[in-house]
Amino acid sequence: MLAVHFDKPGGPENLYLKEVAKPSPVESEVLLKVAASALNRADLLQRQGQYPPPPGASSILGLEASGHIAALGPACQGHWKIGDPVMVLLPGGGQAQYVTVPEGLLMPIPAGLTLSQAAAIPEAWLTAFQLLHLLGHVQAGDSVLIHAGSSGVGTAAIQLARMAGAIPLVTAGSQHKLQMAEKLGAAAGFNYKEEDFSEATLKFTKVQANAGGGFHKTDSAPLLHGEPTTSSAGFGQSLPRDCDPRGPC
Structure with a gap:
């Protein structure tokens, strides 16, 4: 073959x-x-x-x-x-x-x-479903901040959040990526290279779905006070050298 x-x-x-x-x-x-x-x-x-x-x-x-x-x-x-x-x-x-x-x-x-x-369903879409529902327990009306919103998992998470009646917000590194995310249903987008997204989302974000793995851990810290939920998957920039990306680290 x-x-x-x-x-x-x-x-x-x-x-x-x-x-x-x-x-x-x-x-x-x-x-x-x-x-x-x-x-x-x-x-x-x-x-x-x-x-x-x-x-x-x-x-x-x-x-x-x-x-x-x-x-x-x-x-x-x-x-x-x-x-x-x-x-x-x-x-x-x-x-x-x-x-x-x-x-x-x-x-x-x-x-x-x-x-x-x-x-294209089993890897990205099932990962997004796991982040939102099995880990994040997203409910209708929740605001969900999705990091790496233009990634495979991110684009799936936007659409799944909308299907659940939640409000997806995204971060991405360019205006083009934010526009693509908004076409898929993101209510708002933030360019993490140009602005502080944490202040804009602090008041109403319950769940973070981090499709980019290691991205934004410092900037996201203010969002983790109170009762929000964070769930993470992917590679990002801080993958440990001894971590198998296909399994638990």
């Missing part, structure tokens, strides 16, 4: 298609014939040589994908059948024609989404 490969760290010009062995599912794994795979910041960092994939994970890029089930491992529980369209969360390997996936990481594709659209 063909897979995206690079021989040395660097820019996208180092990527090329390489013939590699097609994986086979074992135990409770399935073999997915990949239709589409999304690009995440973790892929960029891996390509740049800033961290290796986790032990045992594929060295092929790609943390999420969509496609059709091509084969079932011998211990699969019968929840899926060959040919089913699915989207998947991966530790790596999505940017290839085939990838093996634990059965428990398969998800049905929501009605109305194409395979290409579904490939």
Whole structure:
């Protein structure tokens, strides 16, 4: 099968298609014939040589994908059948024609989404959902400050906050990014390079969803007094050297 490969760290010009062995599912794994795979910041960092994939994970890029089930491992529980369209969360390997996936990481594709659209759901959108609802417990009427509002997780968080009846506010590093966030539903945006966003949001922000990981920890401190909630995901600028971005630090 063909897979995206690079021989040395660097820019996208180092990527090329390489013939590699097609994986086979074992135990409770399935073999997915990949239709589409999304690009995440973790892929960029891996390509740049800033961290290796986790032990045992594929060295092929790609943390999420969509496609059709091509084969079932011998211990699969019968929840899926060959040919089913699915989207998947991966530790790596999505940017290839085939990838093996634990059965428990398969998800049905929501009605109305194409395979290409579904490939961008598992990593960014489920992370944003976790930040807002499982960690932040966002309710209708809450104001939510979303750092890195133009990132993949940030753009998902804006739309999910609106769907929950909350009021999304964002920070970003340029006017262009703020305009994009506002088109997606952000009620207001703040350029953290040019202004102090903490004072403007202090009075009414209950939840912070930090899609940029290490960004803005100092500037956000005034917002954490009282009863606000903060939840964080991503890489940002302060990732510890021994921290695996795909797992807990």
